Amino acid sequence: MSDVALFNMIINPNIIEMEYAVRGPIPQRAAELKKHGRNIIFCNIGNPQALGQRPITYYRQVLSLLEDPDSIGRERNLRSLLNKAGLASKALLSDELLNTAEDILKKMETGMGAYTESRGPAFIRQAIARFIDRRDNIDEEGIPSDPDKIFLTNGASEAVKFILEMMIASPKDGIMIPTPQYPLYSATIKKNGGAQVNYYPDEDSDWNLKKSMLEESIKDAKKQGITVKAIVVINPANPTGAILSEKSMREIIEFAKEHEMAIIADEVYQENVYDGKFISFAKIIGKEAVPLFSLHSISKGFYGECGQRGGYLELRNPPGIKDHACKFLDVLVKQASVSLCSNTAGQLLTYLMVTPPLPGSESYPLFFKEKTQILDDLYEKAEIIRAAFKQMDGMKCFGRIGALYLFPRLEKLPAGTDDFDYCMALLEETGLCTVNGSGFGQKKGTNHLRIAFLPPKEMLKEVLPQWIAFHNKYVNRK
Amino acid sequence: MSDVALFNMIINPNIIEMEYAVRGPIPQRAAELKKHGRNIIFCNIGNPQALGQRPITYYRQVLSLLEDPDSIGRERNLRSLLNKAGLASKALLSDELLNTAEDILKKMETGMGAYTESRGPAFIRQAIARFIDRRDNIDEEGIPSDPDKIFLTNGASEAVKFILEMMIASPKDGIMIPTPQYPLYSATIKKNGGAQVNYYPDEDSDWNLKKSMLEESIKDAKKQGITVKAIVVINPANPTGAILSEKSMREIIEFAKEHEMAIIADEVYQENVYDGKFISFAKIIGKEAVPLFSLHSISKGFYGECGQRGGYLELRNPPGIKDHACKFLDVLVKQASVSLCSNTAGQLLTYLMVTPPLPGSESYPLFFKEKTQILDDLYEKAEIIRAAFKQMDGMKCFGRIGALYLFPRLEKLPAGTDDFDYCMALLEETGLCTVNGSGFGQKKGTNHLRIAFLPPKEMLKEVLPQWIAFHNKYVNRK
Incomplete structure (x- = not known):
C-alpha cells in the first residue's frame, strides 16, 4: 500500500474535513511570527491568563493546599514557631484558608490523586x-x-x-x-x-x-x-x-x-x-x-x-x-x-x-476586589475597542457587551478580499491576532472578525491607533 | 412524541449498547452497600490512592507551588524571618524545590491557568x-x-x-x-x-x-x-x-x-x-x-x-x-x-x-524511598493474593506479575453460575469488589475475575481467609 493510501485508510475522512478556526491558519501564523521574535497580541481566543490576568488568589491558595495536604500542617507548625518567638508574618496563610482546605479534604475522602465518581464527587x-x-x-x-x-x-x-x-x-x-x-x-x-x-x-x-x-x-x-x-x-x-x-x-x-x-x-x-x-x-x-x-x-x-x-x-x-x-x-x-x-x-x-468566600469572611475583601477589578476592566476594555471601531471606515459593531468578545462587521473591503485576508494582513502589520468571521460561520456575503477584549489597557492604547491606521489604509486601497 | 420515543430519538443506540464493566453492576452494587455502611474493599479498578497509597511527596510539593506561585516568595520570606531570629524548621521547603518550581513557571510562561498549546507545552x-x-x-x-x-x-x-x-x-x-x-x-x-x-x-x-x-x-x-x-x-x-x-x-x-x-x-x-x-x-x-x-x-x-x-x-x-x-x-x-x-x-x-529527582539531589533520598516502597509492596501484595489462590479449589492464575492486576481462571463453578454470579456473591459475602472476567471478554466457556492488588497488607490478611472460605463453599455447593 502506498503512503497516501495508508494515510487515507487510517484517518476518518470527517476529521480531515473538520475545521477549527480559533486555532487555525491565522493563530498558527501568529505563533510562527512569535517564534521569530515578533511581539504578538493573542486576541484569537478567550485565554485571559495568557494576556496577564492574574488568577483569583483565594482559589489558588486553597487548591495549592489541597495538592499538598502536608502543607496545612507545615503552615500550622510555622505559625506556632513564630508565635513562640513573638514574631508575625504576612507570609502565613489565614486559619480560614487552612480550615477550608482541611474541610474539603475531609469531604473528598481519597484526595486529589484518586479517580472520583465518574460524575464527580x-x-x-x-x-x-x-x-x-x-x-x-x-x-x-x-x-x-x-x-x-x-x-x-x-x-x-x-x-x-x-x-x-x-x-x-x-x-x-x-x-x-x-x-x-x-x-x-x-x-x-x-x-x-x-x-x-x-x-x-x-x-x-x-x-x-x-x-x-x-x-x-x-x-x-x-x-x-x-x-x-x-x-x-x-x-x-x-x-x-x-x-x-x-x-x-x-x-x-x-x-x-x-x-x-x-x-x-x-x-x-x-x-x-x-x-x-x-x-x-x-x-x-x-x-x-x-x-x-x-x-x-x-x-x-x-x-x-x-x-x-x-x-x-x-x-x-x-x-x-x-x-x-x-x-x-x-x-x-x-x-x-x-x-x-x-x-x-x-x-x-x-x-x-x-462556593466563593462570603461577605464577612477573612478572604472576602481581597476576593471581591479582584473579582470587581477584573470585570470592570473587561467592560472598560471592550468600550475602548468599540470606540476605536468608530474611527474605522465601515466597521459596524452590534450587540450589547457580553462574553469576552466583540464581533464587528467589516462593511467595506477591497474587491477580491475577505475577512480572512483582512485578519491575516492585520496580524502581519500590527501583531494583533484575531479570527476571521468565516471561521465561525456568517451570512453569505458578510465579513466580520472576532476579537477577545483581554489585552491590558496599555497594550490596547499602543495597538489600537496602529489598527485604525492599518484599517483605513487597507479598506480604502485601490 | 412519547417519552420512550423521545428517549430513543435523542440517544445514539451505540451508546445504549456499550458496556463498561469496570464501573458496571458489581461496582455499582458495591457503592450501594458502602452507602449503607458496609465495609467495601474496592479492587475493581486500578485506583491506588483510593486504597491508601500516598502520593509521591516531591511531585505534590512542586505542583502545590506551581498552583500558587506567590507561595514561593512566601516560603522565602518565612525562611529569612526565621534565619534572622536564629530559628530553623523542618516545615520549610528546600531551596531545591523552590528553584525547581520557579524554573518550571519560567518555562510555562503563562502559568497554570492559561490554555497551553493544544499538544501541550x-x-x-x-x-x-x-x-x-x-x-x-x-x-x-x-x-x-x-x-x-x-x-x-x-x-x-x-x-x-x-x-x-x-x-x-x-x-x-x-x-x-x-x-x-x-x-x-x-x-x-x-x-x-x-x-x-x-x-x-x-x-x-x-x-x-x-x-x-x-x-x-x-x-x-x-x-x-x-x-x-x-x-x-x-x-x-x-x-x-x-x-x-x-x-x-x-x-x-x-x-x-x-x-x-x-x-x-x-x-x-x-x-x-x-x-x-x-x-x-x-x-x-x-x-x-x-x-x-x-x-x-x-x-x-x-x-x-x-x-x-x-x-x-x-x-x-x-x-x-x-x-x-x-x-x-x-x-x-x-x-x-x-x-x-x-x-x-x-x-x-x-x-x-x-524528570524525577536525580541521585545526589536533596529530594532524591525520600523520592527513592517512596518509589521503592510502593513497588516492593505491590509485588508482595500480588504474591500474597496468589498464595491464597492456591488454597482455592480450581483457581488457576497464569502469567508473570505485571501491571496492577491478577486475573485467575475459575475452573470450578456450580452448574448454572458464571463469573458474574461468583463476583457478585463474593462482594455480598466479603465486601471484596472485583470484576467478572466476562466484563473484559474471555474465551467462550471460561470464567475469570480481575483483582487489583492494591489493598494494604493488613486488609488483605483479614479478607483473604474470608475469600478462601467463601470460595471453597461456593464452588463446592450442590
Missing part, C-alpha cells in the same frame, strides 16, 4: 446544585437543581463532545447551531458525522432571535430528511457577545417543545454580562417536556482558569417521567464512566467557583 | 522525548523521539478515544483488540460505531502471543468485509498482568506491516514490571512502515495519580515520508485543538514523572 455536585438554585432565585419560584443530574467535565468543551457523541449516530442526525457560532460545535458535529443545521440571529437588531428564524431553518432540514436532535444556544454568545432576551428564550423553548428536541444551553459566559442580568435556561424552562443540558466552566467569568479544564453539565427534564428518566440518566452515567472522571484540579476549582 | 514534550530516549537507551542504538509527535492528554483514556475517533468512520472499520482487554477499548469502538476484532493470547502458556493467532483473527474479519485499521496491544497487560516477550512484539510488528495497519501500544503499566524489564514498542519498531501510537500515563506506575488525569501519546512512523507525514501530523494537531488542551495539573505531573 457528590459534595461538589451538591454545591453546584445549591449555586444554581441561588443564582436562579428558586426560593421565589422554580425547581431545585438535582445533584444526581450534574456531571463534572474537563471544561465545557468536553461536555459539548459528551452530549453530541451521545446524540449523533447517523449523517441524518442534525444539531441546530447559531450562525455565527463557536467552532467547537461545527467541528464536533462534523467529527461525529452528523448534520449541521444553521439558524441565523438578526445582526441588525442586536443579534435578536425569533421563533420564525428557527422555523425557517428546520423547514430546510426536514426537507433533506434530517432529524434534528437538539438546538444549541450560546448565551451570552460566542463570538458575537450578544445576550438573549427572556422573550427569545421562551420562543426557543416553545420551538424545541413543538419540534421535539433537546436544548443545549452553553452558558459559560454567565458572569460576563456587564450591563444587565443573566437569565438561565434552567430558570425559564420549568417542567416543560424539553430535555435541557446547561453548561458552565471555570475558564471564563472573572476566574479565567482555562488551562485547569473544569466545568459541569446540568441535565433537566430527561425524557420519560418514571422508568425512562432513570434509564436516560443511567446511559449518561455509563458514558461518563468510560472516561473514568474529570481532572480533580478542575473539579476543585469548579467547587470553589460555586 | 513544548518544554514538556521535549522532556518526554528525552525520557523516552533514556528509557529505550537510544544512545546505544535507536531513533530519537520527536517532541513534535507527542501529545499530552487527560490520562491515557483520552488518548485512546482520540486515536479511535480518528480512525473509525464506518461500521466496517475494525480495530483488533486482545481478549481479554481493558473495556475502554471495546466501549470506545462501540461508541464510534466501528467493528471490534478479537484476538486471543494463549492463557495456558502465560498469555503468550503468536503471529498465527493474529492471522486467524484477521482472516475472519476480512471474510466479513472489515478493514482493520489498527491492532491494540496492552503491555504489561490489563487485565491479565501478562508481559510480552520481545519475540511476540516482533511478530506483532511484522503482522501489522504485512496487513498494513497501525499499532496502538498501551504501555501505561511500564513501571509495573516487578521481575524483568519493560521493552517498549518504540524501541523495537525502528523505521518500519508501521504507524505506532504509544501511550503512557501518570495514573499507574508508583505514582498512581489517577484523579489528576495526565498522560501522553507518542506517534512514530506516520504514513508518508515527505508531504504526507507532515499532513498526518497536521490532522492530529487539528483534532487535538478542538479540545483546546489537556489539564495543566496533569501536564505538570507528567513533566515531573519524566
Whole structure:
C-alpha cells in the first residue's frame, strides 16, 4: 500500500474535513511570527491568563493546599514557631484558608490523586446544585437543581463532545447551531458525522432571535430528511457577545417543545454580562417536556482558569417521567464512566467557583476586589475597542457587551478580499491576532472578525491607533 | 412524541449498547452497600490512592507551588524571618524545590491557568522525548523521539478515544483488540460505531502471543468485509498482568506491516514490571512502515495519580515520508485543538514523572524511598493474593506479575453460575469488589475475575481467609 493510501485508510475522512478556526491558519501564523521574535497580541481566543490576568488568589491558595495536604500542617507548625518567638508574618496563610482546605479534604475522602465518581464527587455536585438554585432565585419560584443530574467535565468543551457523541449516530442526525457560532460545535458535529443545521440571529437588531428564524431553518432540514436532535444556544454568545432576551428564550423553548428536541444551553459566559442580568435556561424552562443540558466552566467569568479544564453539565427534564428518566440518566452515567472522571484540579476549582468566600469572611475583601477589578476592566476594555471601531471606515459593531468578545462587521473591503485576508494582513502589520468571521460561520456575503477584549489597557492604547491606521489604509486601497 | 420515543430519538443506540464493566453492576452494587455502611474493599479498578497509597511527596510539593506561585516568595520570606531570629524548621521547603518550581513557571510562561498549546507545552514534550530516549537507551542504538509527535492528554483514556475517533468512520472499520482487554477499548469502538476484532493470547502458556493467532483473527474479519485499521496491544497487560516477550512484539510488528495497519501500544503499566524489564514498542519498531501510537500515563506506575488525569501519546512512523507525514501530523494537531488542551495539573505531573529527582539531589533520598516502597509492596501484595489462590479449589492464575492486576481462571463453578454470579456473591459475602472476567471478554466457556492488588497488607490478611472460605463453599455447593 502506498503512503497516501495508508494515510487515507487510517484517518476518518470527517476529521480531515473538520475545521477549527480559533486555532487555525491565522493563530498558527501568529505563533510562527512569535517564534521569530515578533511581539504578538493573542486576541484569537478567550485565554485571559495568557494576556496577564492574574488568577483569583483565594482559589489558588486553597487548591495549592489541597495538592499538598502536608502543607496545612507545615503552615500550622510555622505559625506556632513564630508565635513562640513573638514574631508575625504576612507570609502565613489565614486559619480560614487552612480550615477550608482541611474541610474539603475531609469531604473528598481519597484526595486529589484518586479517580472520583465518574460524575464527580457528590459534595461538589451538591454545591453546584445549591449555586444554581441561588443564582436562579428558586426560593421565589422554580425547581431545585438535582445533584444526581450534574456531571463534572474537563471544561465545557468536553461536555459539548459528551452530549453530541451521545446524540449523533447517523449523517441524518442534525444539531441546530447559531450562525455565527463557536467552532467547537461545527467541528464536533462534523467529527461525529452528523448534520449541521444553521439558524441565523438578526445582526441588525442586536443579534435578536425569533421563533420564525428557527422555523425557517428546520423547514430546510426536514426537507433533506434530517432529524434534528437538539438546538444549541450560546448565551451570552460566542463570538458575537450578544445576550438573549427572556422573550427569545421562551420562543426557543416553545420551538424545541413543538419540534421535539433537546436544548443545549452553553452558558459559560454567565458572569460576563456587564450591563444587565443573566437569565438561565434552567430558570425559564420549568417542567416543560424539553430535555435541557446547561453548561458552565471555570475558564471564563472573572476566574479565567482555562488551562485547569473544569466545568459541569446540568441535565433537566430527561425524557420519560418514571422508568425512562432513570434509564436516560443511567446511559449518561455509563458514558461518563468510560472516561473514568474529570481532572480533580478542575473539579476543585469548579467547587470553589460555586462556593466563593462570603461577605464577612477573612478572604472576602481581597476576593471581591479582584473579582470587581477584573470585570470592570473587561467592560472598560471592550468600550475602548468599540470606540476605536468608530474611527474605522465601515466597521459596524452590534450587540450589547457580553462574553469576552466583540464581533464587528467589516462593511467595506477591497474587491477580491475577505475577512480572512483582512485578519491575516492585520496580524502581519500590527501583531494583533484575531479570527476571521468565516471561521465561525456568517451570512453569505458578510465579513466580520472576532476579537477577545483581554489585552491590558496599555497594550490596547499602543495597538489600537496602529489598527485604525492599518484599517483605513487597507479598506480604502485601490 | 412519547417519552420512550423521545428517549430513543435523542440517544445514539451505540451508546445504549456499550458496556463498561469496570464501573458496571458489581461496582455499582458495591457503592450501594458502602452507602449503607458496609465495609467495601474496592479492587475493581486500578485506583491506588483510593486504597491508601500516598502520593509521591516531591511531585505534590512542586505542583502545590506551581498552583500558587506567590507561595514561593512566601516560603522565602518565612525562611529569612526565621534565619534572622536564629530559628530553623523542618516545615520549610528546600531551596531545591523552590528553584525547581520557579524554573518550571519560567518555562510555562503563562502559568497554570492559561490554555497551553493544544499538544501541550513544548518544554514538556521535549522532556518526554528525552525520557523516552533514556528509557529505550537510544544512545546505544535507536531513533530519537520527536517532541513534535507527542501529545499530552487527560490520562491515557483520552488518548485512546482520540486515536479511535480518528480512525473509525464506518461500521466496517475494525480495530483488533486482545481478549481479554481493558473495556475502554471495546466501549470506545462501540461508541464510534466501528467493528471490534478479537484476538486471543494463549492463557495456558502465560498469555503468550503468536503471529498465527493474529492471522486467524484477521482472516475472519476480512471474510466479513472489515478493514482493520489498527491492532491494540496492552503491555504489561490489563487485565491479565501478562508481559510480552520481545519475540511476540516482533511478530506483532511484522503482522501489522504485512496487513498494513497501525499499532496502538498501551504501555501505561511500564513501571509495573516487578521481575524483568519493560521493552517498549518504540524501541523495537525502528523505521518500519508501521504507524505506532504509544501511550503512557501518570495514573499507574508508583505514582498512581489517577484523579489528576495526565498522560501522553507518542506517534512514530506516520504514513508518508515527505508531504504526507507532515499532513498526518497536521490532522492530529487539528483534532487535538478542538479540545483546546489537556489539564495543566496533569501536564505538570507528567513533566515531573519524566524528570524525577536525580541521585545526589536533596529530594532524591525520600523520592527513592517512596518509589521503592510502593513497588516492593505491590509485588508482595500480588504474591500474597496468589498464595491464597492456591488454597482455592480450581483457581488457576497464569502469567508473570505485571501491571496492577491478577486475573485467575475459575475452573470450578456450580452448574448454572458464571463469573458474574461468583463476583457478585463474593462482594455480598466479603465486601471484596472485583470484576467478572466476562466484563473484559474471555474465551467462550471460561470464567475469570480481575483483582487489583492494591489493598494494604493488613486488609488483605483479614479478607483473604474470608475469600478462601467463601470460595471453597461456593464452588463446592450442590
